[in-house]
Amino acid sequence: xxxxxxxxxxxxxxxxxxxxxxxxxxxxxxxxxxxxxxxxxxxxxxxxxxxxxxxxxxxxxxxxxxxxxxxxxxxxxxxxxxxxxxxxxxxxxxxxxxxxxxxxxxxxxxxxxxxxxxxxxxxxxxxxxxxxxxxxxxxxxxxxxxxxxxxxxxxxxxx
Amino acid sequence: xxxxxxxxxxxxxxxxxxxxxxxxxxxxxxxxxxxxxxxxxxxxxxxxxxxxxxxxxxxxxxxxxxxxxxxxxxxxxxxxxxxxxxxxxxxxxxxxxxxxxxxxxxxxxxxxxxxxxxxxxxxxxxxxxxxxxxxxxxxxxxxxxxxxxxxxxxxxxxxxxxxxxxxxxxxxxxxxxxxxxxxxxxxxxxxxxxxxxxxxxxxxxxxxxxxxxxxxxxxxxxxxxxxxxxxxxxxxxxxxxxxxxxxxxxxxxxxxxxxxxxxxxxxxxxxxxxxxxxxxxxx
Amino acid sequence: xxxxxxxxxxxxxxxxxxxxxxxxxxxxxxxxxxxxxxxxxxxxxxxxxxxxxxxxxxxxxxxxxxxxxxxxxxxxxxxxxxxxxxxxxxxxxxxxxxxxxxxxxxxxxxxxxxxxxxxxxxxxxxxxxxxxxxxxxxxxxxxxxxxxxxxxxxxxxxxxxxxxxxxxxxxxxxxxxxxxxxxxxxxxxxxxxxxxxxxxxxxxxxxxxxxxxxxxxxxxxxxxxxxxxxxxxxxxxxxxxxxxxxxxxxxxxxxxxxxxxxxxxxxxxxxxxxxxxxxxxxxxxxxxxxxxxxxxxxxxxxxxxxxxxxxxxxxxxxxxxxxxxxxxxxxxxxxxxxxxxxxxxxxxx
Numbered sequence: 123x124x125x126x127x128x129x130x131x132x133x134x135x136x137x138x139x140x141x142x143x144x145x146x147x148x149x150x151x152x153x154x155x156x157x158x159x160x161x162x163x164x165x166x167x168x169x170x171x172x173x174x175x176x177x178x179x180x181x182x183x184x185x186x187x188x189x190x191x192x193x194x195x196x197x198x199x200x201x202x203x204x205x206x207x208x209x210x211x212x213x214x215x216x217x218x219x220x221x222x223x224x225x226x227x228x229x230x231x232x233x234x235x236x237x238x239x240x241x242x243x244x245x246x247x248x249x250x251x252x253x254x255x256x257x258x259x260x261x262x263x264x265x266x267x268x269x270x271x272x273x274x275x276x277x278x279x280x281x
Numbered sequence: 282x283x284x285x286x287x288x289x290x291x292x293x294x295x296x297x298x299x300x301x302x303x304x305x306x307x308x309x310x311x312x313x314x315x316x317x318x319x320x321x322x323x324x325x326x327x328x329x330x331x332x333x334x335x336x337x338x339x340x341x342x343x344x345x346x347x348x349x350x351x352x353x354x355x356x357x358x359x360x361x362x363x364x365x366x367x368x369x370x371x372x373x374x375x376x377x378x379x380x381x382x383x384x385x386x387x388x389x390x391x392x393x394x395x396x397x398x399x400x401x402x403x404x405x406x407x408x409x410x411x412x413x414x415x416x417x418x419x420x421x422x423x424x425x426x427x428x429x430x431x432x433x434x435x436x437x438x439x440x441x442x443x444x445x446x447x448x449x450x451x452x453x454x455x456x457x458x459x460x461x462x463x464x465x466x467x468x469x470x471x472x473x474x475x476x477x478x479x480x481x482x483x484x485x486x487x488x489x490x491x492x493x494x495x496x497x498x499x500x501x502x503x504x505x506x507x508x509x510x511x512x513x514x515x516x517x518x519x520x521x522x523x524x525x526x527x528x529x530x531x532x533x534x535x536x537x538x539x540x541x542x543x544x545x546x547x548x549x550x551x552x553x554x555x556x557x558x559x560x561x562x563x564x
Numbered sequence: 565x566x567x568x569x570x571x572x573x574x575x576x577x578x579x580x581x582x583x584x585x586x587x588x589x590x591x592x593x594x595x596x597x598x599x600x601x602x603x604x605x606x607x608x609x610x611x612x613x614x615x616x617x618x619x620x621x622x623x624x625x626x627x628x629x630x631x632x633x634x635x636x637x638x639x640x641x642x643x644x645x646x647x648x649x650x651x652x653x654x655x656x657x658x659x660x661x662x663x664x665x666x667x668x669x670x671x672x673x674x675x676x677x678x679x680x681x682x683x684x685x686x687x688x689x690x691x692x693x694x695x696x697x698x699x700x701x702x703x704x705x706x707x708x709x710x711x712x713x714x715x716x717x718x719x720x721x722x723x724x725x726x727x728x729x730x731x732x733x734x735x736x737x738x739x740x741x742x743x744x745x746x747x748x749x750x751x752x753x754x755x756x757x758x759x760x761x762x763x764x765x766x767x768x769x770x771x772x773x774x775x776x777x778x779x780x781x782x783x784x785x786x787x788x789x790x791x792x793x794x795x796x797x798x799x800x801x802x803x804x805x806x807x808x809x810x811x812x813x814x815x816x817x818x819x820x821x822x823x824x825x826x827x828x829x830x831x832x833x834x835x836x837x838x839x840x841x842x843x844x845x846x847x848x849x850x851x852x853x854x855x856x857x858x859x860x861x862x863x864x865x866x867x868x869x870x871x872x873x874x875x876x877x878x879x880x881x882x883x884x885x886x887x888x889x890x891x892x893x894x895x896x897x898x899x900x901x902x903x904x905x906x907x908x909x910x911x912x913x
Contacts, residue, residue: 135443189499190472197488198829210560220554224536227559228502231531232495232524235434237443246564259564275443276450276491280829310897312778313706317897320804338896347859348804452596454621454630454839458809462895474846483825484836485631514895516620516811518597 134239134270147267150195151178151204151260152187156214157249158206164253172257173264176204183207185218189229192243196233197278202242202267204260209247219247237275241266282388284332284416288357291383291414295355296324301381305343305356307336318343332357337390337398338462339508341366344375345467353379359387361400361508363409364542365464368504370411371548374467384412386419400509400522403428410543425533425540428526452517453490459511459521460497465504473497498524503532503550504541535559568739568748569762570755577727577735579754581661582608584697587751589658591626593619602626602660613662613697617705618892622667622817623660627690628674630814631838634824639831649834655689659747663696666710666887668722670817671696676879677820695747698723700766701773707888709779709901714787714882728766736762779901783882789908790873794865798910802903803864805896806843812867812890812900813841818883821847842866868903 131141153159159180165172177200181187184207192203205226213219226245234240244266246259288306295301308319308329316331318338339362343349354375358366363384369375386408389401401407403426408419434442460466460473473493483489498505498521505525512521532539532550536558539550572580584590585608592611594603599620605611633649671691678687704711724744728736736758739745793799813819823840826833840847843863849855857863875883884900891899 135439137440190496193492193495197492210556217554220556220558221551223558223560223563224551224554225499227535227562228528228531229499230562232499232502232527235442235527236446236491236495236524237439239439244564245562262564275447276488278488278827278829279486280827280832280834310899311902315897318805322801342807343805346808448596452601454814456810456814456841458807458811458895461807461809474844483823483838484827485838486827486836489631489827510895514807514809514811516599516815516893517601518599518620520597 131268131271133272133274135237136274139272139274141272145272147175147201147264147272148199149176149202149204149260149263149267150200151176151206152181152184152191153178153205153248154184154186154207154214154219155180155182157208157212158184158246158256160250161206161248161252161256164250165256166253168253170253170257172260175264175267176260183213183215183218183222185213185215185222185225187222187225189225192229192233196238196242196273197276201270201273202244202263204244204246204263206246206248206256206259209249212249238273239270241270242273282332282334282385282417284385285330287416288332288383289327289330292321292330292355293324293327295381296327300353301355302352303349303354304330305340305349305354306330307332307338307340307357320349332385334389334391337513339365339464339510341369341464342462342510344369344380345464351379353381355381355383357383357385358409358412359385359390359508360404360407360409361387361506362464363411364406364506364540365508367411367542367545367547368465368506368549369467371542371546380413382409382412382414384409384415386415386417388417398509399429400507404507405540406543411545425538427530428522430520430523431526431530434523447487449519450491450494451487453487453494453519454517455485455490455493456516457493458514458516459494462510462514463501464508464510465501465506466497472500494521494524498528501525502528503536503539503552505529506542567759567762568745569758569760570737570748570752571730571758571761572735572737572755573733574735576754577737578608580737580751581613583753584659584661584751589656590661591623591658592661605661611661614699615662616703617664617666617701618707618888619664620889620893621815622670622887622889623663623696624667624670624674624817626654626660626694627671627687628820628822629654631836632686634835634837636832636834638833652686652689655686655693657693659695659697661697663698663723664701664887665698665722666708666885667817668696668698669710669715669885670887672722673818673875673881673883673885674820676875676881680879695725695744696723697725697727699727700729700769702729702769702776704773704776704778705888705892706778707891707899707901708777708886709781709888710886711774711777712779712781712783713884713886714783714876726766728762729769730762730765734765736765738762738766781901781905786904786908787872787876787882790869790904793907793910794869796907796910798907799865799868800861802906803861803898806860806864806898807895808843808845808860808863809895810839810841810844811893811895812898813843814839815889815893817887817889818885842870864903868900868907871900872904 133139207219248256292304304321307316389397392398592605593600593615601621638645678684726738739748821840848857871884
């Protein structure tokens with residue numbers, strides 16, 4: 123059996139910081155109750171596999187997501203954030219995701235401007251019927267974050 | 282740009298007619314060329330008032346304090362200040378009938394070194410948009426320009442930007458002067474005041490400075506009028522305008538050229554939406 | 565008292581500084597965003613010990629940091645475990661270059677409160693292990709009024725080594741404390757001994773310095789008059805343009821109020837001690853909702869009275885040292901000098 127040569131993973135933002143050998147990315151998933159959360163449920167009941175790196179929080183609507191949640195996640199345990207809501211026009215509250223979309227764009231650009239790689243924070247529209255899409259999105263985001271390495275920016279210290 | 286005489290006359294007239302209780306204007310510090318805000322309560326103090334290109338501070342800020350609430354107030358507003366005032370009116374922070382507004386068709390104020398301030402060079406609306414009386418001749422809306430510092434930083438690599446911003450957040454002492462001198466930060470309990478914070482903690486560390494400044498700038502996104510009170514107030518002279526100007530640029534370019542506070546009744550970019558907003562960044 | 569003095573010239577002084585930076589953990593005023601702040605330096609080119617006043621921050625953060633870890637804790641099923649934080653990064657032997665006399669004086673004033681009923685060991689250690697090297701001021705800045713306060717600046721021993729500009733471009737280095745004397749003797753390579761010859765030069769320099777002050781007050785009179793001014797209506801008028809930020813207290817070399825806060829992720833956390841300010845609305849907010857100082861003028865009254873009356877009553881020194889940092893950094897340039905003189909002069913017959 124050939125010895126597996128693993129490439130060393132470094133932090134994208136701080137190339138001198140190296141990831142520990144058994145590092146696994148942690149992704150904070152914030153899902154809307156009506157579409158994406160039901161979609162993720164469908165992924166499970168359809169027995170589609172997706173990476174276990176995501177930690178899911180359920181919110182009433184993607185518009186409930188304060189940019190604060192994203193910043194707070196990135197500063198504590200998360201290496202990346204995925205926010206998912208209903209497709210435009212499908213919002214349970216009629217227009218919540220349209221408002222959210224504006225906020226997401228500004229938040230993403232601002233975080234990128236101060237030094238976070240743009241793939242650290244990602245958004246998706248996943249409906250309740252798109253179990254397969256949810257698995258695909260989570261796989262893609264996990265792989266993106268895995269490439270970026272651990273996040274070492276403005277982390278809160280607890281030791 | 283010197284309206285000292287006119288402003289003294291107007292303030293004197295308002296006091297003698299009994300139309301106002303307080304007049305908010307500028308006075309000389311008494312020891313150097315700079316000016317400081319002054320709150321005048323009586324007719325006899327009117328001759329302290331001044332207005333030149335050194336009248337920098339955004340006076341709309343004083344409308345949020347307890348001693349001007351529910352009083353009849355006269356104040357001077359430049360272009361940017363009047364946009365902030367417009368937002369305060371829209372957001373029901375002040376009553377229009379309590380105010381007597383002296384609008385200025387501003388020619389730009391100067392910074393510490395005596396040059397025209399950067400936000401005045403790039404100003405899009407030098408004339409007051411809300412006023413009872415306008416001093417100077419209006420020149421109208423100007424063309425939008427992307428901030429020079431933003432353009433420069435955008436060209437840098439990600440790791441360079443990380444270094445640059447880490448220094449900013451590291452030097453922040455969390456005195457909250459930025460939040461307190463912002464006319465649009467009128468919340469009685471602010472989420473970045475450590476004592477009332479519920480979602481984050483109050484230490485003055487780099488991470489908490491990051492959290493506070495980012496949250497603060499996102500709360501002002503689509504509302505910030507670029508008066509730069511925050512930056513002038515900062516004792517460490519951090520380039521706080523970068524965060525606001527980036528938000529302004531993203532909003533202007535993507536959301537139908539939205540500019541904060543241009544008309545009364547416009548609550549800001551995040552209070553409305555369009556079906557054609559960009560969607561390509563969403564998976 | 566005989567003071568160890570050495571003389572040198574500009575090049576010799578530079579060499580002296582460079583030798584110190586090579587041999588010791590050195591801090592100096594570093595320019596950041598157009599303002600000077602004390603930072604760790606690795607070569608003389610990074611800092612400017614002669615940089616003029618007013619500087620944004622004093623040396624206070626090197627003794628009382630803006631945020632310091634107090635302890636760590638871990639929540640376990642058996643209860644909470646407490647542990648000490650790692651070694652204090654500021655407690656080692658170090659030298660600070662370019663300290664102004666007001667900064668050093670500020671530390672002397674702070675000693676009174678830190679060595680009062682409870683001795684702050686961290687502060688104590690940092691003070692003991694630090695050598696302060698100070699170039700004397702030649703010129704007062706706009707908001708300075710240190711000469712008016714109740715101490716003799718001319719014979720001040722707040723610094724360890726004073727750097728005095730003499731005639732003919734001569735520079736004198738004078739040890740002002742025992743600690744400074746040992747330090748200076750150890751590092752005197754290349755310097756000429758000049759005991760006793762700096763006194764006249766120092767006096768002359770002090771005289772030109774004292775003459776450059778724009779602000780002057782009669783401290784004894786102000787202090788006496790202020791004592792009866794608690795209810796003065798002037799307090800309501802003067803600081804009405806204050807925006808209630810915390811800048812004045814954070815940049816002040818003698819403000820020492822702090823708050824305690826925790827940062828916790830999952831079951832582990834750190835307790836921090838950070839700056840706080842009496843100009844903050846929440847400073848006096850009590851559990852249950854009562855706030856004795858809900859309005860601006862009451863907070864300002866506390867600040868002015870503490871600086872000019874209460875501290876003097878309790879510890880025998882004035883808390884304000886007249887450096888003018890608060891006025892320079894204030895968003896609306898409220899001058900504590902102006903407030904205090906106005907209040908004192910408004911005394912009713």
